[in-house]
Amino acid sequence: MPVVTGPLVLGVDSGGSGLRVALADAAVPGRTETLTARVPVRTGPDGIDAGHMRELLLPMARSLLERSGHDGRDTVSAVVIGAAGMATLGDGLRAELPRALGDALGARTIGLAADAVTAYAGALGQAPGAVVAAGTGMIALGTDLTAWRRADGWGHLLGDCGSGAWIGRAGLEAALRAHDGRRGGSQPLLERMTAVLGPAQEVPALLYPRTDRPAVLAAFAPEVAACAGADPVAAGILARAAEGIAESAAAVCPPAGAAPEGCRVSLTGGLLKMGDPLLVPLRAELTRLVPHAVEAPAGGDPLAGSLLLAGALATDTLRLPTHPTMLHVCDASGRNIRTVHDG
Amino acid sequence: MPVVTGPLVLGVDSGGSGLRVALADAAVPGRTETLTARVPVRTGPDGIDAGHMRELLLPMARSLLERSGHDGRDTVSAVVIGAAGMATLGDGLRAELPRALGDALGARTIGLAADAVTAYAGALGQAPGAVVAAGTGMIALGTDLTAWRRADGWGHLLGDCGSGAWIGRAGLEAALRAHDGRRGGSQPLLERMTAVLGPAQEVPALLYPRTDRPAVLAAFAPEVAACAGADPVAAGILARAAEGIAESAAAVCPPAGAAPEGCRVSLTGGLLKMGDPLLVPLRAELTRLVPHAVEAPAGGDPLAGSLLLAGALATDTLRLPTHPTMLHVCDASGRNIRTVHDG
Structure with missing residues (x-):
């Protein structure tokens, strides 16, 4: 005992x-x-x-x-x-x-x-800094220990820019652009969409009746990551996602000068399992938008x-x-x- | 009789x-x-x-x-x-x-x-050409009289790029970016959102439980048009909407050479009531992407x-x-x- x-x-x-x-x-x-x-x-x-x-x-x-x-x-x-x-x-x-x-x-x-x-x-x-939580959705929270600052977390229609749902949605749009012969389409993403969801004309009926649409969209995000090495459209989607996440982190970081060692930024959530295809552009965007950011691994x-x-x-x-x-x-x-x- | x-x-x-x-x-x-x-x-x-x-x-x-x-x-x-x-x-x-x-x-x-x-x-x-139908959604349809070509019309999550729902959604995102202090925000759109929908933190609860979300989003599109004269963020949203619509028209137009007088393109649907803030960039994009397009007024x-x-x-x-x-x-x-x- x-x-x-x-x-x-x-x-x-x-x-x-x-x-x-x-x-x-x-x-x-x-x-x-x-x-x-x-x-x-x-x-x-x-x-x-x-x-x-x-x-x-x-x-x-x-x-x-x-x-x-x-x-x-x-x-x-x-x-x-x-x-x-x-x-x-x-x-x-x-x-x-x-x-x-x-x-x-x-x-x-x-x-x-x-x-x-x-x-x-x-x-x-209890240290000052900023935390990004990115999964199906995305929110950033920061504090200088006097107040909280929050950015995004508005859901898949109003924001969650760079989240799993955001990446998956953009990937499906690129697939359908290829299907239609529109500019900005990705043939590799069209092939992945067809493989995992079925023919283009059946995809709307799979998605819109669902009550968990953000999760359905986010389930396609790993396909975008898998295509990003060889497909510039997929890589572009992840670059814009990284930008969206970094913009939220930038909005909530305590200002430079608040702490001499810089602003600790921790990236958390299931989206980071995507690994380098997302993390490499995300770290680059963070450095660009928040030069005083210092990445801190999540303690727990x-x-x-x-x-x-x-x-x-x-x-x-x-x-x-x-x-x-x-x-x-x-x-x-x-x-x-x-x-x-x-x- | x-x-x-x-x-x-x-x-x-x-x-x-x-x-x-x-x-x-x-x-x-x-x-x-x-x-x-x-x-x-x-x-x-x-x-x-x-x-x-x-x-x-x-x-x-x-x-x-x-x-x-x-x-x-x-x-x-x-x-x-x-x-x-x-x-x-x-x-x-x-x-x-x-x-x-x-x-x-x-x-x-x-x-x-x-x-x-x-x-x-x-x-x-019954003439060959292309028609864009843009309202809450957006679809383009073209024919050379041997087959139909269709572009977009995939709904508000997968496409309908440039539609009323697309413009309204982008406008609300820009409003919330301003609220959060994120890059890409628009203070005029934040003011319009607050005036017509209420404080930012109440907007998700107004939108997500609705079954007519595309219509709720599209209802904000006229606010984006109203701000576009003085607000570069709103003008940018309409420029990207125009691009989305023109990309669909370009995908369905019969090729140059199919008709000596060019491809007749007709713009229809309630979105065009927005007038010049959308039509000026849309006509410019059409000219750029489909140089052989000739705008034809809708007969009926x-x-x-x-x-x-x-x-x-x-x-x-x-x-x-x-x-x-x-x-x-x-x-x-x-x-x-x-x-x-x-x-």
């Missing part, structure tokens, strides 16, 4: 693929137990469903406490929940969860964070970021700025503990 | 805003009666609903016959139906309507056409095109190419009358 040496903290990462919960001893780095529920928390007309989150989360938290040898008297000092959609769909969570977590787990401090914030904390900890994932933030709350060492929707920090009665409004 | 001097023909235009039906005397140009139903024909999982089309169309056809003084013995020689989605969603119509129209109206020849084909016939009659609308095609079928003077899905011509038993396959 572990000896309790510091405050217990709970970190949560809630997204489209489900819920991950981790318990840690804030004083002992690395002593962490994690549980995963492959059920995503429901989103209804009023936003993320607080009742569903509670139903999934509390049994997992109790189970983690038991598994790690803590009895009923051990309570959790701080809980941080990072959730996709927290900024725009998190009103219900902010209203209901603090009291529920206080009642059930004895939590004294609760943080409710946008997933971009936990991604930031996971990647860069968003769940690690939730735990790190919970540890900071438990030990009153939070340096990242709070914000009404991006990082809401309160006690179990729901009273704000501190809030810094950004621009 | 009019004296019947030639074969009676019926033209139909079916689209998102409803059904328009016109009866004409093929031998007397201009003697036309029109009825409009503001109910669009339903589209179900099996495509355009042939039963619903019949229910709407036959009473309108009978009413037109009565109103124009024709009694029960007068039958319609030819019917042409132009419908949005006919090429990809028209199997039911092609299977069921010829017999229904033969039984109910005595029709001997039936043409089932894509709306782009009736737009072509309305604009250029898609309903006029349906009537013109019906007249050609009734008098056996069809010169435009038939095609299995774009212009299917058959007798009342459904037997093909002639089909030219294009590439």
Whole structure:
């Protein structure tokens, strides 16, 4: 049985693929137990469903406490929940969860964070800098530790410039341009589209009725990367994607001079698995648009970021700025503990 | 009461805003009666609903016959139906309507056409050339009278480059770039977006849950045109839209040399109401990409095109190419009358 040496903290990462919960001893780095529920928390007309989150989360938290040898008297000092959609769909969570977590787990401090914030904390900890999270969508978040700056993350129709959905969409357009004999077409991408989706005339009926259109588009992005070595059209798409991502990073980086060693920029998310076809032009664009950027490898994932933030709350060492929707920090009665409004 | 001097023909235009039906005397140009139903024909999982089309169309056809003084013995020689989605969603119509129209109206020849084909016939009659139809979407159709060539029309995610949805989407992206402080942003477009849609953070929730997203995007296109005089970002969006439209026209124009007087190109559709902010760069791009293009004003609308095609079928003077899905011509038993396959 572990000896309790510091405050217990709970970190949560809630997204489209489900819920991950981790318990840690804030004083002992690395002593962490994690549980995963492959059920995503429901989103209804009023936003993320607080009742569903509670139903999934509390049994997992109790189970983690038991598994790690803590009895009923051990309570959790701080809980941080990072959730996709927290900024725009998190009103219900902010209203209901603090009291529920206080009642059930004895939590004294609760943080409710946008997933971009936990991604930031996971990647860069509590240091100033900028984090790009690029997968099916794309968002950049930066801070000088006085306020958050956010760029893009507007979804596949309004932005997410350079994301997987953006690259896949551009690849399919280039394939159809080749099919039509229009300028800007790519015969290799047309061949890949036909191989993976079928003949051109069937592609609209495969895509438009789907409710997960961004994911359908993003699924074609690896084909664009695979063609980029030999096909200038595919390479051009990745060059423009790199530009879109770098433009977002540039918009959120603290200015040159804020830190003598430059602005730490961390690139995170599944899109980076594409490797060199994207990363080579992305690093070149970053150097061009943000000369003071210094690439920093991500220290951990968003769940690690939730735990790190919970540890900071438990030990009153939070340096990242709070914000009404991006990082809401309160006690179990729901009273704000501190809030810094950004621009 | 009019004296019947030639074969009676019926033209139909079916689209998102409803059904328009016109009866004409093929031998007397201009003697036309029109009825409009503001109910669009339903589209179900099996495509355009042939039963619903019949229910709407036959009473309108009978009413037109009565109103124009024709009694029960007068039958319609030819019917042409132009419908949005006919090429990809028209199997039911092609299977069921010829017999229904033969039984109910005595029709001997039936043409089932894509709306782009009736737009072509309305604009250029039976002459070779190219027609661009640009509204919420965008498609270009051309013919040398041996085959049809089609470009774009792939919808708002895969193409429709230069359409209303394309322009509106690009305008909203530029507005959000300004909001984020990203490169390529437009402050005037941000102000217009805020005025017509609300604050940036509310725009995704206004757009993504809608099933008519292309129309929501296209509704912002006039704002882009209104800003283009003073805002280089808005002007750049219209310049790229003009390029997209001209690229499609270039792909479908019969080659130089096919006609000594050049290729007639007709620009049709609601997008052209935008006027000079779009038309000036569009004409410049057309001249650059298709030097042998000669702009021809549209002679008539898609309903006029349906009537013109019906007249050609009734008098056996069809010169435009038939095609299995774009212009299917058959007798009342459904037997093909002639089909030219294009590439």
